[in-house]
Amino acid sequence: MENYTKYALKDSDALTQLLREQDQIFVIACNKCFKEYTSDKNTELEKFLELANSLEKTITGVIRPDFLCNKTKAEGKLNQLIPQDSRCVFVLGCGLGIQTVADCVNLPVYAATDSLNYTGHHGMALTKKACDACAQCYLTATGGICPIVDCSKSLLNGQCGGAKNGKCEVSPDKDCAWEKIQQRLSAQGRLNEFLNLNVQLRDYSKVNYKVISEYVKAIRESRLDGYYGGVHPSEHKEFSEHQPLVRFADPQIAVIPMSQHLGAPASPTVQVGDYVTVGQKIGEPTAFISAPVHASISGTVIAIEDRPHASRGQCLAVVIESDGKNTLHESVQPHGDLNDLTAEQIVAIVRDAGIVGMGGAGFPTAVKLTPKTPVDTILLNGCECEPYLTADHKLLLAYGDEVIFGLQAILKATGAQKGVIVIEDNKPDAVELLQQKTAQYENIEVCVAKTKYPQGAEKMLIKRVTGRQVPSGGLPADVGVVVSNVATAKAISDAIQLGMPLIERIVSVTGEHIANPGNFIAKIGTSVQSLVDACGGITGSDVTVKAGGPMMGFVQSTLDTPIMKGSNGIIAVDSDATQEVACIQCGRCVDVCPMELKPLHFAKFADEGNWAGMKQQSVMDCIECRCCEYICSSKIPLIKKIKAGKAAVREMK
Amino acid sequence: MRITELFDKGQFVVTAEVGPPKGIDASHLVDEAKTYLSGITAVNVTDNQSSVMRMGSLPACVALKNAGLTPILQLTCRDRNRIALQSELLGAAMLGIDNILCLTGDHTKMGDHPQAKPVFDLDSVSLLHTVCQLEKGVDLGGNALLGEAPKFAKGAVVSPCSESVDAQLAKMERKVMAGAEYFQTQAVYEPEKFIEFMEKAKQFGKPVQLGIVIPKSAGMAKFMNNNVAGIHIPQEMIDELAADKEKAKAGITGVEIAARIIKECKPYCQGVHIMALGWESKVPEILKLAGI
Amino acid sequence: MLITEMKQKDALLPHFSGKVFFLVCHGCKEVHFPEAEVEAFKAELMAADKLTGYLTTDYICNPENLTLRLAKHAQAIDDADVIAVFSCGVGVQTVAGMYPAKKVVACCDTYALPGFQGVTPLEYDCKQCGQCYLNLTGGICPITACSKSLINGQCGGAKNGMCEVDPNMECGWERIQRRLAQIGRLDALKCSVQLRNYATDDLVNQ
Known part of the structure; x- marks a missing residue:
């Protein structure tokens, strides 16, 4: 891949003239883009400083930002970085970067560079002139060879008289485009098609700047809507969103992993051969951040051994063979009226019921409910921003009352004043229903959020709804907020109202390769294979199965894994065959990272083992939402590299 | 005759504007000009005015010249690149057209061929510069011209009543620097604004002709207020046009207003340029009323 | 940055003689492409039994990845008389280059957006003219902020400070004038007559 660069230093005469009357100069040199990211050297900057030095100019400072044109990040910071004694700013950047600086700083700004004329260079690495964006694509008529960029005169109606030996009169190195078009069309037997074409006339009004400026405005707003960045993958909710919620048959064999949560795994409290009943505790927490595990069916423990696990490969599990009776454990008793329960009692019920975050992360809920700092707002996450999944959507429709009850319990347990149920605007029926149901509660409201991934991530959700920014390394409680999934709230309701621990959940089984997608209430421990089979199995070949959604879900090599507390979906989707190539600094990852990090550096630093660099680029702030990997034009497995970096940084401590 | 010679003599220079037809018969244009405009100094011939395609300015200039009038060739940068503009100028010089007015030109999207490619290879300033180069016997590419170099009276335009008067003055200064020898202005309806502008423009030391567009009706006045750049017609004037519709229709009100503006501004400018927009027949009357 | 808009269906259908393979590019993902229209069109043609297959993917301008991704569609492409490509001009040319013997139909028109x-x-645009004027204009680009790309000052077309071409767009030279006054650099307007060089792409084409 060619090494593309966007700007060149003005010649030294011009620069000398510019510098003549200036001193106390602050220098901003953009790190360039669409350039293979191999080195941090900036020869233009070196040359410029050399010249300024020879003219005995004082340089008050030099900064080298990435993507200077990213105004959201540039503005604000720039003025802080410029020392007081600076009298002017020289910018080494393309026209976009220079304009950004001129707009953001209060000092006279000088362009030390010219943008190189790469008009028409578009595509992966801008190494080839390929599309002039004329808004009236002619490629069908010309066999896929562009007459606008490949012909020096942009002729539309055939070859001019200037071609010599098939080469263009303007540059003899260049093939005559119309010669190539002629050959291509004649090889395809399509010459007549071209000959019979109407006279082609260019329409220079077709590039409708009004449409463009409105689009630009809209897209800029939407990218910053609620929080910086994020992505909008195809939703694909259609496969299962209109399928009814069905109670799935209890499993004959339930495999219940001891680790279904963040933190220490539970330790089994039963032995092989023991008879257990529904709701009976079979594993107890081993640390503060841990959670108990309960039997989801009644029957006999037939094994306690390592079994396949959706995200951990193998994990210790208690295997129960059903007696088909579903006998309830004696501990499963309603806890009475919420009004009669104290905050401590609610937290204890939640802890004993083994409730953990059901959005996927599995953080023990009882820990969340006892924040170290006071909280005023509880956010219930009903966004379900992952594509394909419809489990939370179905839950809201079927268990709206329970969700609200759960929220009330959380409000009481934490002493927060306000509860907000956040639902994305792609679920209008759920929004309407919950708005109706919450109308009677003064302290509970529904917030409709414009669909954008990763809306459901705690920090994004908080920013979106409250405008508060969780500090780097901080927790939601640091800004007075606790975030919980709607399914978790429903589980809290069950634990209080029915006395039932967390032994079942709603799962979407969906994707283009599931014969009959559906939504199921399944017992924890139900095998994924049985759910997939119930949906008619997997169709087609070259299929990728994931536990969870396509963005953050885990690729499954076997269906012999159980449904767990955090299993919101099983998806079977098209596999994608790609190959990693070098980063070209296209900047897309920087544009979409909701944590406002610069993932391109992670790719380079991980390959170099530069863990200090990763730490300095705040790798620990990454929430692994995979937006960067999704958008990466070089198909770099960024999350893998980020995880390696995080592990290394943790060890550094 | 170059009209700059008259400015130099201190003469109050009167010009008017005509538009070539959308067709090949220029007889009406010539007849009207002969009948109503033979008394004035020179006649501007527009160059596809408002980006509406018409007969070219140069041939229409030749037709007027053959009829005994002094034409001013208007030249815009919208439709021709630097090669075409220079060759047009050489052709004009050969045909004895030696008065020109250099303009950037309206955008193509404003006219009747919005799909056309807007050229703007040069603009009014660089066009004036180009003319100066040709006058020195060199083209823009630095190549020598054969034989005698052309010589033009080089005009340019300015909008004295624009809301962006500072930007207009800056541009005027650049035009002077590039070689403009006289200016014609956009239509003026507010003498006080014009006088204020002239106070500032005095420093350039170039003659300025007051621009006049005859207001035909209250409707036209409102339309211009809403749509035409650099023009603002005060409400009193619109009321005056609306007061007696018959009088306005007969052109009497418009002629009165135009003459009044000229009278008021005459001490501050070096000429007047009337854009009659089809009412060429009213020009003699305006001048009579204005005492010219 | 490029975005695409689907051409009128009536303009496309005459090209679809025989069977068609649909190749749809998500564009650069977050950059607009006509997703809904293409999906509806695809469904229509599927119902009419016109399609041999389809692939919706991203960055089809990357021939290496496109080759990998199209491997499992080889038969469907072979069976098709026409490959219908929904992408920017770069994508269409990539596909046409990979299948020189097939008729490739460009189903979208491509527009440029400000920013790279x-x-x-971005709010700002850069036309990559190759001879940056920003030093003369207080950092506001006359090439992109002026509809006529004038480099020697304002034309007469500004009305109330707005452009004659788009009344919602402020006159670029009005902005430049204001900025220069603000930063005390009105002297920049006294520079020599500026002439554009339209041959700056020579440097890149070498």
């Missing part, structure tokens, strides 16, 4: 890096169009 990332996926968010």
Whole structure:
């Protein structure tokens, strides 16, 4: 891949003239883009400083930002970085970067560079002139060879008289485009098609700047809507969103992993051969951040051994063979009226019921409910921003009352004043229903959020709804907020109202390769294979199965894994065959990272083992939402590299 | 005759504007000009005015010249690149057209061929510069011209009543620097604004002709207020046009207003340029009323 | 940055003689592409039994990845008389280059948006003219902020400070004038007559 660069230093005469009357100069040199990211050297900057030095100019400072044109990040910071004694700013950047600086700083700004004329260079690495964006694509008529960029005169109606030996009169190195078009069309037997074409006339009004400026405005707003960045993958909710919620048959064999949560795994409290009943505790927490595990069916423990696990490969599990009776454990008793329960009692019920975050992360809920700092707002996450999944959507429709009850319990347990149920605007029926149901509660409201991934991530959700920014390394409680999934709230309701621990959940089984997608209430421990089979199995070949959604879900090599507390979906989707190539600094990852990090550096630093660099680029702030990997034009497995970096940084401590 | 010679003599220079037809018969244009405009100094011939395609300015200039009038060739940068503009100028010089007015030109999207490619290879300033180069016997590419170099009276335009008067003055200064020898202005309806502008423009030391567009009706006045750049017609004037519709229709009100503006501004400018927009027949009357 | 808009269906259908393979590019993902229209069109043609297959993917301008991704569609492409490509001009040319013997139909028109890096169009535009004027204009680009790309000052077309071409767009030279006054650099307007060089792409084409 060619090494593309966007700007060149003005010649030294011009620069000398510019510098003549200036001193106390602050220098901003953009790190360039669409350039293979191999080195941090900036020869233009070196040359410029050399010249300024020879003219005995004082340089008050030099900064080298990435993507200077990213105004959201540039503005604000720039003025802080410029020392007081600076009298002017020289910018080494393309026209976009220079304009950004001129707009953001209060000092006279000088362009030390010219943008190189790469008009028409578009595509992966801008190494080839390929599309002039004329808004009236002619490629069908010309066999896929562009007459606008490949012909020096942009002729539309055939070859001019200037071609010599098939080469263009303007540059003899260049093939005559119309010669190539002629050959291509004649090889395809399509010459007549071209000959019979109407006279082609260019329409220079077709590039409708009004449409463009409105689009630009809209897209800029939407990218910053609620929080910086994020992505909008195809939703694909259609496969299962209109399928009814069905109670799935209890499993004959339930495999219940001891680790279904963040933190220490539970330790089994039963032995092989023991008879257990529904709701009976079979594993107890081993640390503060841990959670108990309960039997989801009644029957006999037939094994306690390592079994396949959706995200951990193998994990210790208690295997129960059903007696088909579903006998309830004696501990499963309603806890009475919420009004009669104290905050401590609610937290204890939640802890004993083994409730953990059901959005996927599995953080023990009882820990969340006892924040170290006071909280005023509880956010219930009903966004379900992952594509394909419809489990939370179905839950809201079927268990709206329970969700609200759960929220009330959380409000009481934490002493927060306000509860907000956040639902994305792609679920209008759920929004309407919950708005109706919450109308009677003064302290509970529904917030409709414009669909954008990763809306459901705690920090994004908080920013979106409250405008508060969780500090780097901080927790939601640091800004007075606790975030919980709607399914978790429903589980809290069950634990209080029915006395039932967390032994079942709603799962979407969906994707283009599931014969009959559906939504199921399944017992924890139900095998994924049985759910997939119930949906008619997997169709087609070259299929990728994931536990969870396509963005953050885990690729499954076997269906012999159980449904767990955090299993919101099983998806079977098209596999994608790609190959990693070098980063070209296209900047897309920087544009979409909701944590406002610069993932391109992670790719380079991980390959170099530069863990200090990763730490300095705040790798620990990454929430692994995979937006960067999704958008990466070089198909770099960024999350893998980020995880390696995080592990290394943790060890550094 | 170059009209700059008259400015130099201190003469109050009167010009008017005509538009070539959308067709090949220029007889009406010539007849009207002969009948109503033979008394004035020179006649501007527009160059596809408002980006509406018409007969070219140069041939229409030749037709007027053959009829005994002094034409001013208007030249815009919208439709021709630097090669075409220079060759047009050489052709004009050969045909004895030696008065020109250099303009950037309206955008193509404003006219009747919005799909056309807007050229703007040069603009009014660089066009004036180009003319100066040709006058020195060199083209823009630095190549020598054969034989005698052309010589033009080089005009340019300015909008004295624009809301962006500072930007207009800056541009005027650049035009002077590039070689403009006289200016014609956009239509003026507010003498006080014009006088204020002239106070500032005095420093350039170039003659300025007051621009006049005859207001035909209250409707036209409102339309211009809403749509035409650099023009603002005060409400009193619109009321005056609306007061007696018959009088306005007969052109009497418009002629009165135009003459009044000229009278008021005459001490501050070096000429007047009337854009009659089809009412060429009213020009003699305006001048009579204005005492010219 | 490029975005695409689907051509009128009536303009496309005459090209679809025989069977068609649909190749749809998500574009650069977050950059607009006509997703809904293409999906509806695809469904229509599927119902009419016109399609031999389809692939919706991203960055089809990357021939290496496209080759990998199209491997499992080889038969469907072989069976098709026409490959219908929904992408920017770069994507269409990539596909046409990979299948020189097939008729490739460009189903979209391509527009340019301001900005190069990332996926968010910028407030500013750069036409890469190759001879930066920003030093003379207080950092506001006359090439992109003026509809006529004038480099020697304002034309007469500004009305109330707005452009004659788009009344919602402020006159670029009005802005330049204001900025220069603000930063005390009105002297920049006294520079020599500026002439554009339209041959700056020579440097890149070498």
